[in-house]
Amino acid sequence: MEQSLQPFVLKTRRLTLGNFRPGDWRCAQRLFGVPEVARMLATVSAPWPDSEVQRWIEERRFKGKIGFGLAVFDANAHLIGAVAIGGKPAGIGYLFGKAFWGQGYATEAVGAFVKGCFARFADLDQVSAEVMDDNPASARVLTKLGFEPAGAGQCTSLARLEPVPNTLYRVDRNTLKVDT
Numbered sequence: 001m002e003q004s005l006q007p008f009v010l011k012t013r014r015l016t017l018g019n020f021r022p023g024d025w026r027c028a029q030r031l032f033g034v035p036e037v038a039r040m041l042a043t044v045s046a047p048w049p050d051s052e053v054q055r056w057i058e059e060r061r062f063k064g065k066i067g068f069g070l071a072v073f074d075a076n077a078h079l080i081g082a083v084a085i086g087g088k089p090a091g092i093g094y095l096f097g098k099a100f101w102g103q104g105y106a107t108e109a110v111g112a113f114v115k116g117c118f119a120r121f122a123d124l125d126q127v128s129a130e131v132m133d134d135n136p137a138s139a140r141v142l143t144k145l146g147f148e149p150a151g152a153g154q155c156t157s158l159a160r161l162e163p164v165p166n167t168l169y170r171v172d173r174n175t176l177k178v179d180t
Contacts, residue, residue: 008062008070010116012108017070017083017116020057024071027079029053031097038159040135041095045158066090066121072109080105083113090117091128094141106141111178114145118173126172130155133165142169146177 010017020028032038033048043056060069060082069084081096094110114127129147131138132155147169154163 008068008116008120010070010112012112014075015080015105015109015112016073016077017109017113018073019062020060020071020079020082024079025050025053025057028057028071028082031079031081031099032095034098035159036098037095039157040132040138041093041159042155042157044095060084066117066124069093070113072096072105074100074105081109083109085113085117085127089126089128090124091130092117093129094138101137106138107144110141111145111176114171114176115178118176124173126170128168128170130166130168132157133167139167139169142171144177145171146175147171148175 007018029048029050032044033046033053035046038044038046038048045052062068067086069082071079072081072083074080080100081094083092083094085092092110092114094106096106117127118124128150129142131142148171149167150170151168153166153168155166156163
């Protein structure tokens with residue numbers, strides 16, 4: 001699934017999705033490295049040490065193929081979240097600072113991101129996402145976009161002591177529901 005290294009930038013009505021900027025790691029650390037956010041994620045701890053945040057961002061740099069992430073910026077170019085895709089089969093992840101929950105940003109960003117990935121990677125036909133069962137708001141984001149439950153399991157989080165139940169969701173390019 002390799003494509004050119006043309007920048008991967010997406011714009012929605014309220015958001016811009018693109019590369020992290022130098023210095024965004026500090027804001028990412030403040031937004032995502034807090035217990036309320038980190039406990040819903042597999043790869044973020046609370047507190048989130050400087051070197052781990054910087055490595056996390058570097059690992060998500062776009063390299064022309066599946067296995068990257070984009071920062072999500074609001075209309076004032078402030079970092080508010082991030083989206084990512086990786087693995088085989090391809091799975092997505094997303095996270096937003098707590099101050100930006102409940103405003104439709106996740107649905108807007110995830111929908112644009114998945115649609116953009118389907119457009120950019122012709123052989124990508126389906127994506128999945130795992131949601132911890134105690135995060136119903138995240139499950140609603142996915143179901144609004146046409147994702148359907150596809151299995152149950154357990155996952156771990158760097159910000160939790162014990163594994164937690166989760167649900168796997170899937171959508172394909174023909175069932176994705178995105179307002180354009």
